[in-house]
Each structure stands twice: as structure tokens, then as C-alpha cells.
Amino acid sequence: MPMAPISMRKLKEILRLKYGCLLSHRKIAKSLSVSASIVSIYAIRATSLGITSWPLDEKWNDETLQRAFFKTKPKSKGYIIPNWSVVQQELRPKTMTLQLLWEEYGERYPEGFYSYNHFCRLYKTWLTCQKPSMRQNHKAGEKLFVDYCGPTMNIVDSTTGECRTAQVFVAVMGASNYTFAEATFSQKLEDWVMSHARCFEFLGGVPELVIPDNLKSAVTKACRYEPDLNPTYQQLAAHYDTVIVPARPYKPKDKSKAEVGVQIVERWIMARLRKESFFSLRQLNLKIQTLLTDLNQRQMKKHPGSRLSQFEAIDKPALKPLPSQPYRYTLVKQVKVHIDYHIEIEKHYYSVPHALIKKKLEAHATGQLVTLYHQGVQVAVHPRSYRVGGHSTLDIHMPIAHQKQQQWTPERFESWARKFGKSTEQFVIQLMQTKKHPEQSYRACMGILSLGKKFTDKRLEAACYRALATGVTRVNQVKAILEKGLDSQPLPEKQLDLLSEIDHQNIRGNHYYH
Structure with a gap:
């Protein structure tokens, strides 16, 4: 040297x-x-x-x-080449570094070891000669790769004979290749998120990173540099204290473990089940679990031991613990407040304070509650409702005028009118019966009852009595009776209809002119 x-x-x-x-x-x-x-x-x-x-x-x-x-010229050495596959295996724990492995290598071969820089160069050169699936160096407990299989499984309805397809979710640990699989009816957001939660329970812990593909349930907006995660998926990551790092679009090497895991599940599980018939999702998943256990316990060809033994030795000790509270699916959605101070979630409408009209809110919907936030502050909570087209409205969210109108009912108007007298009550009932919907006559009823403040209760009762007797039906007519003092005048005598007993087509009678 x-x-x-x-x-x-x-x-x-x-x-x-x-x-x-x-x-x-x-x-x-x-x-x-x-x-x-x-x-x-x-x-x-x-x-x-x-x-x-x-x-x-x-x-x-x-x-x-x-x-x-x-x-002084140093004596030449016979350099010992390390076993690079052993070096790669040793590097998987998070605490291990090439520097420490090089120092141990130097202690084993003090008379013939490479310098640290040359040691690193030789290791990187060896890595480039391996198969693509071996190039990534996966730390213990660091990465979980997730994806769906391309083929689907059939589930037959035993009563109707209808055939329904099921998707197969696959997750693979990076360091140990330990595999999880289950069937769901769709790749929609709830199935996608809950498959992750069940996977973490299966692993008994949480990895540092989750590497999904850019499917819609995971990524709202795909981007090579700054993908926009679905907020519900992001909340799952926050609950389990992990990080979502979507694979770059058109970069299959970013999720090579998932690609290989999907291929293995398709060959060793789905292919074995191709001739069997399943009549429920639970029946299919029980069969998948049996074959999955066999897959994880089978001896691997290119690694020592099985997926299970590798997982227990490498990944499991490095996983984060599961949270103390179980995960509950929460739909997180950005919503806009309509002009009627309601927001829409799955075709049901929930009220918010009217001051937030046209503002954007964040809705968190669980199976029991819908909670609404504005700039991180909770502004409304409603029980969850699945009634399509229905409204969940709180009085405190309404403007004052709307709150008062909300309190108007036919029974309440009748109760108000009864305080003035029977004639006033009967006239209000008559007003509401003239309309197809009672709500259409509320303003007229309010107009009648307000006359009591101006002309006294006794006069209003007398005016309504006269109106009922003379066939008056409009508020302005009752008001005219009061203004002209007709409420204190005797009722006009009923005129006899002398022609009523004559039946002839040219004789109409008094009633014709009313």
C-alpha cells in the first residue's frame, strides 16, 4: 500500500x-x-x-x-473478502451500520482487511450485481408494502345464485417478507383502511413506514414528488403513529416487495382456491388464513428459515406497539356549507352555525357521530344518520328569525288564538284549512293575532265573530272591521230569500250574488 x-x-x-x-x-x-x-x-x-x-x-x-x-514500506497483505450476503443480512436491524461491520471485519482479519472506504465500495458493487428484488436494503420493522392482487375471487349468493367478486389485499414486511392477505368486497376507502387496521393486528405491531400504490383510496392526487394523501388514510396513519410514503408513479421498484408478494399470493393461495366455491366473505377469508399460515411457515429458497422465523427474529422486535385504543373507521371529508347552513355527507344533511355559510369545513364521520371542524375548532356534532335526503338540524344553528319560525306549528297557533276567544281560534283554524300546507298560512295567522295588540283582545274576538258570521276570510277584511268599528255593531239581519222555493233556470236566488 x-x-x-x-x-x-x-x-x-x-x-x-x-x-x-x-x-x-x-x-x-x-x-x-x-x-x-x-x-x-x-x-x-x-x-x-x-x-x-x-x-x-x-x-x-x-x-x-x-x-x-x-x-518504511509496509508488508503486503493478503486481503480477505467478506461474505457480502452475511453483511447484507446483518445490516437489517436499525441499529447496525457498515462502519461497525467494517470494524468487526478488521478485528477478525487484522493482517488482511480493506480500508473502510474500499469496504463500502466493494459492498455497493456486489449489490449492483444482485437481482433487482435484492437491491433495496430494508431495515428491521421499517417498511410494510401494501397492494391489491389483479385477479379477483368469486362469492356466490346461496339464495339468489348471484356471483359477486372480492378483491384480495396483500401486505408484505420489507426485511422478513412476512405476508398478510385478506379478501374484501371492494377497494373503496373503508375496505382499504380497515384492511390496514386488521394487518397491524395480524403483525402485532406497527411498522415505521407504509408503502402503498397510488390508488384513489390512498392518494387523492398522485404526484412523483408531493402526493396528496387521502385525509381518512392520513388519520389512520396518525392513529397508529406511522408514516405513509406512496410509491412514485411508474416506478415499480419503489414497491417491488408488494409486486412479489402479490405474485406469491396469486400463485400459492388464489390458484389453489380456483376450483372451490365460496358463499360468504368470511368463508373465503378463513380459507385464505389457513393457506397464509402455510405460506409464511414454508422454507424460503434464497433466505435462511421461513418468513415467520425471519419475522420473529428481525421485524417483530423492531415494530412499534399497537395503540391502546382500537381504531374506528372515520370518514374524513372536506365539505362546503350551503346557503341553508347545512353540509352533506352521503346524501344526508347536517346543520352548522349559520355564520359559517359558504365556508369550508372538515367532517369526521364515524358509525355513531358526525363531527365538524372549522380551522381545527369543533363547531358542530350530530348523531350519524343514514336517511337519504333527510336533515339533522339544531335550533342553535339557525338565525333568530328561523328559530322563531321553526317554533311555529298549527297546534301552537291554535293555542295562541284560544287565548283571545273561541271565534278567534275558529278563524285561525279556517285560515290554515284554506291552504294545502298549514305552513303557507302562518304569516296570515300572525297577522290576525297581532291585531289583538293594537285593538285589544276583546275587540279582536268580536271582529272574528263578525267575520265568521259574514263569510270574511282575509286578514285585511278583519282589520277593516276593526278600523271601521264594525265589531261593536249588531250583525245584519238575515234576509229571507223569497225566490228560494221557486225552481226555474232563470231564477238564481240571493246566494248567487254572495
Whole structure:
């Protein structure tokens, strides 16, 4: 190993920074403007000379350093090549580094080991020669790859004979290849999210990262650099304290584990079930669980042990614990407040404070409650309703005028009118009966009852009595009776209809002119 010429000052500085400041070779090289390989050469030479601390012993003056480093040719070594597949396996735990493996390698072969930089270069070169599925270095408990199989399974309705398809969800741990699979009726948001929750229960823990494809249930807006996650999916990640990192569009290597896992499930589970008939989703999933257990316990060809043994040794100890509270599916949706101060969720309408009209809110809908937030502040809570076209309205959300109108009912108007007298009550009932819907006469009823404040209760009762007797039906006519004082006048005598007993087509009688 030829020693590159450097000054005595830089040689001492290399030794000081390495043993006194404990800096890495790269940081030393950057500080002294030399290459990292030169630092490695002098560090290895120092180790062979027994120099392992700073400051140096008294025997190491400039003359002895000059002779030891620049005038003495080191003996050639027979370098030992590490077993790179073992190195890759050792790197899977999160705490393991190449630096530590290189140091252990140097301790095992002190007379023939590569420098750290050369060790790293050889390892990377070996990685490039492996199959694409082996290039990614998956840390223990770090990544869970998720996707759906392309083929579907058939479920037959035993009563109607109708055939319904089921999707197969697949999840694979990156380091151990431990696999989870289950069938759902769709790839819609709720099925997608709840499959994740059941997968975490199956694993008994939570990985650091979840790598999905860019399907609509996972990503609202696909983008190579900043994909926009579905808010419901994001809330699942927050509940389990994990991170969603969608694969880049058109980059299958980002989710290669999922691609291989899907292929294995299709070949070793779905292909075996192709000739069987299933009459419920539960029946299908029980069969999948049986075959999945066999798949995870089968000996792997390119790795030691089975998927299960690898998972228990590598991934499981590194998984985060499950949260104390179980996950409940929550639909998270951005909604806009309509001009009637209601928002819509699955064709049912829920009220919010009227001051938020035309504002955008975030709705969280569980199976029991609908909670609405504006800028992170809770503004309304309603019991969940599935009545299509129905309204859930709270009085406190209405404007004052609407609150009062909401309190109007036919029974209430009749009760108000009864306080003035029987004639007033009968006239109000008559007003409401003239309309197809009682609500259409509420304003007229309010107009009649307001006359009591202006003309006294007694006069209003007398005016309504006269109106009923004379066939008056309009509010303005009752008001005219009061203004003209007719309420205190005797009723006109009923005139006899002398022609009523004559039956002739040219004789109409008094009633014709009313």
C-alpha cells in the first residue's frame, strides 16, 4: 500500500482529529482538503504501528514519524473478502451500520482487511450485481408494502345464485417478507383502511413506514414528488403513529416487495382456491388464513428459515406497539356549507352555525357521530344518520328569525288564538284549512293575532265573530272591521230569500250574488 506524500503537519492533524476528536474519515478529509482514501491509508498504518490515542507517546517525534510513515514500506497483505450476503443480512436491524461491520471485519482479519472506504465500495458493487428484488436494503420493522392482487375471487349468493367478486389485499414486511392477505368486497376507502387496521393486528405491531400504490383510496392526487394523501388514510396513519410514503408513479421498484408478494399470493393461495366455491366473505377469508399460515411457515429458497422465523427474529422486535385504543373507521371529508347552513355527507344533511355559510369545513364521520371542524375548532356534532335526503338540524344553528319560525306549528297557533276567544281560534283554524300546507298560512295567522295588540283582545274576538258570521276570510277584511268599528255593531239581519222555493233556470236566488 503506497503512502501518498503529505506534510508532517497534516499527518499529525490526521492523527489528532481521528484519535483526539474522534471524527470520521470523511470529516477529516473535508477538514484537511485531502481525499478520504488518504486518511484511511494513514489511519490503517497508524493502527499497525500501535498508535491509537492522542496526544502521542514521547517516542513519536517528527523523526520517528517520518521514518515510520514515509520511509518504511509496509508488508503486503493478503486481503480477505467478506461474505457480502452475511453483511447484507446483518445490516437489517436499525441499529447496525457498515462502519461497525467494517470494524468487526478488521478485528477478525487484522493482517488482511480493506480500508473502510474500499469496504463500502466493494459492498455497493456486489449489490449492483444482485437481482433487482435484492437491491433495496430494508431495515428491521421499517417498511410494510401494501397492494391489491389483479385477479379477483368469486362469492356466490346461496339464495339468489348471484356471483359477486372480492378483491384480495396483500401486505408484505420489507426485511422478513412476512405476508398478510385478506379478501374484501371492494377497494373503496373503508375496505382499504380497515384492511390496514386488521394487518397491524395480524403483525402485532406497527411498522415505521407504509408503502402503498397510488390508488384513489390512498392518494387523492398522485404526484412523483408531493402526493396528496387521502385525509381518512392520513388519520389512520396518525392513529397508529406511522408514516405513509406512496410509491412514485411508474416506478415499480419503489414497491417491488408488494409486486412479489402479490405474485406469491396469486400463485400459492388464489390458484389453489380456483376450483372451490365460496358463499360468504368470511368463508373465503378463513380459507385464505389457513393457506397464509402455510405460506409464511414454508422454507424460503434464497433466505435462511421461513418468513415467520425471519419475522420473529428481525421485524417483530423492531415494530412499534399497537395503540391502546382500537381504531374506528372515520370518514374524513372536506365539505362546503350551503346557503341553508347545512353540509352533506352521503346524501344526508347536517346543520352548522349559520355564520359559517359558504365556508369550508372538515367532517369526521364515524358509525355513531358526525363531527365538524372549522380551522381545527369543533363547531358542530350530530348523531350519524343514514336517511337519504333527510336533515339533522339544531335550533342553535339557525338565525333568530328561523328559530322563531321553526317554533311555529298549527297546534301552537291554535293555542295562541284560544287565548283571545273561541271565534278567534275558529278563524285561525279556517285560515290554515284554506291552504294545502298549514305552513303557507302562518304569516296570515300572525297577522290576525297581532291585531289583538293594537285593538285589544276583546275587540279582536268580536271582529272574528263578525267575520265568521259574514263569510270574511282575509286578514285585511278583519282589520277593516276593526278600523271601521264594525265589531261593536249588531250583525245584519238575515234576509229571507223569497225566490228560494221557486225552481226555474232563470231564477238564481240571493246566494248567487254572495
